[in-house]
Amino acid sequence: MTTLHHCIIGLPRSGKTTFLAALWHLLNAGEVPTKLVLDKLIGDHQHLNTIVEAWRRCEEVPRTSIAAEVSVSIHVHELVTGHRAILTFPDLSGESFERQLATRCCPAAYIESFNGCGGIMLFVTADRPHDGMTILDLAPILNGFEESGRSLRGSEWGPQLVPEQVQLVELLQFLQQPPFEIRKRRVVVLVSAWDLMVGSQCAPAQWLARELPLLHQFLVTNSDSFESRIYGVSAQGGDVTGEQRKDLLRMTPSERICCIGPEPHTDDLTDPIVWLSEEY
């Protein structure tokens, strides 16, 4: 039996908790075939059972606050190989990562979690606003502003203004220096809300290169530190806050889940975890 601790990185609203809820339902319900299956239902699953309730009702999964951060464990085995493992995931609040970047320090436990066996699940969302826009980018619009005597609402610099891709690169760069163990790590980039991209003919890796180019460059140029794969994930299957919710509620819950990655002809949410786990 191997114990693997897969670490999760992601800023607020990047889909971390929703992914865990969908994964927990998928493994428990056995509604669709998956590469990983639940091995034993032992341990404390209170947090997973709480978040999965909202997921099953097609409601927005409650965000994890800093006070509610927990680590969850799931006993699984791989169908093809029979390999058994205990997967543990920390369900960290996105604010924890922002806090780490603002204060430039982290708990010792965070470092220990990255120094153990396991890979990294890095979450970004396809449903994101543009950030880091420059004045030159909007020069034609701003010229009109100036002529009409209007001004923009601005603020002094603070860490909260750092673009998402820069924050994620910084979080990964921390792992390349002590006190983190210097070694090669597997990283899956999970682009959540991938249902927004249906019909776009854009592969997850192309999306990352287009939308978060600094992060994409960093991952491909640091192959000595990170071996990466990129997946598009829709853990809810669509927009649960709008009209689509009614259609989603009529579906078998596991069939709402979509996971597009390098593996052909599969929609299996456990694919990224199987790949993260296979080097151990």
Place this chain on the structure above:
Amino acid sequence: MSVPIVQVRCSKSECEVALTGSCVEGHDPLGSCPFFGIEAVAGFDDNGDIDVIDDLPQTGDERIVLPQGEPLNVEEVDQFLRWRGATFITIIGERDSGKTTLICAIYDRFLRGPFAGCLFAGSRTLVGLERRSHYARIDSGRLHPDTPRTSISEGLRFFHFAIRNGGIDASRSDLMLSDRAGEIYSLARSNSSILDDLVEIEKADRLVLLLDGARIAEPVEHAGALQAVRQSLRAFIDAGKIGKASRVQVITTKVDLIKRLAERSAIEESLLSFQHRLVADFAEQLAELSFWEVAARDPSGELCAAHGIDELLADWVTPRSYFIPLAELTPLIKSEFDRLLLRTRMGSFP
């Protein structure tokens, strides 16, 4: 419940900005001061507003300090060099000549994708780059891009870029781009005793002298701007800070301002004549003397963003061998070890 903070504090004990609203170092606006607001550590609430970290739950867990991401001082660069080598780009220029803007322009391009055939592979100074980029961003509330000035008290700092030149598998280059207040360089060309303190000049793999295009475009400033570059170059050579192994690049910044002028051709002719004189007077004393022009951000959009900076970056990440003519070395040959040099590739250092 969290209490919003107003960041009016400064980490410098002698600064009374909280009382007077004025920065002791004269930074205007206040946010451009690197020490401003540092005492108040910002966190976030659910709405993205700034909160006091003290209000967050205290876990009692030991907290480990992580790299700060600010520009590196000399000691930090030394520490970096014990890990891996770096190419030093020393950027010299008067106040407002565009030193920091040049660095920010490179960063801005990498935020958008590969640049100059290079891929971004990391930076130890992301926070510093972000801080310096703020006035060029919409979030600043400005209508015209600007760059905070580097203050004298900051001393010598370096911005770091790790780059792979030519693709994923290409070798990695680490660039250290110097940043120091322009006032110091103005002083140094008037008083050569200061040059000994400017360690970045001797350390330079490329010595970049900025010729301020905004001053070149102004008739009243034109001659002074040219003379500042010439005098700097001469002072560095005469003091022995640069020599036969030095690669000097004279870069005219803000060329968009020159290209828009009615008297553009006359100014360009004057620049060409200036360059010819520099070559005639100094080129033989250097390994290389080249001339470049850039426009980091042309507000008219006629020139592409980071115009000319792509060629410059491509040059910086291209390794050069240091060749010192044998005639220069001959007097130094005294021992059998020295003679080994003669049996190598005629004094060509790797």
